[in-house]
Amino acid sequence: MKSNLLKAKMTERGFSQRALASKMKISPTTLNLKLAGKRPFSLDEAEKICVVLGINDPLDKVKIFLP
Numbered sequence: 001m002k003s004n005l006l007k008a009k010m011t012e013r014g015f016s017q018r019a020l021a022s023k024m025k026i027s028p029t030t031l032n033l034k035l036a037g038k039r040p041f042s043l044d045e046a047e048k049i050c051v052v053l054g055i056n057d058p059l060d061k062v063k064i065f066l067p
Contacts, residue, residue: 001034002063015052024052
């Protein structure tokens with residue numbers, strides 16, 4: 001996962017970590033651990049992030065979530 005790309009999308013869309021965590025119904029601490037690469041995102045979580053942030057291009061999804 002490339003957290004720098006995901007963080008850029010969050011900033012682009014005006015989402016803080018706290019706001020994104022709230023939309024995903026997870027704690028900000030959990031989101032922070034996942035963004036730091038200490039815990040993986042599940043497929044459902046990755047898809048929910050894409051929906052919330054409006055990431056529709058499959059290539060963007062691959063760039064962000066796959067190594």
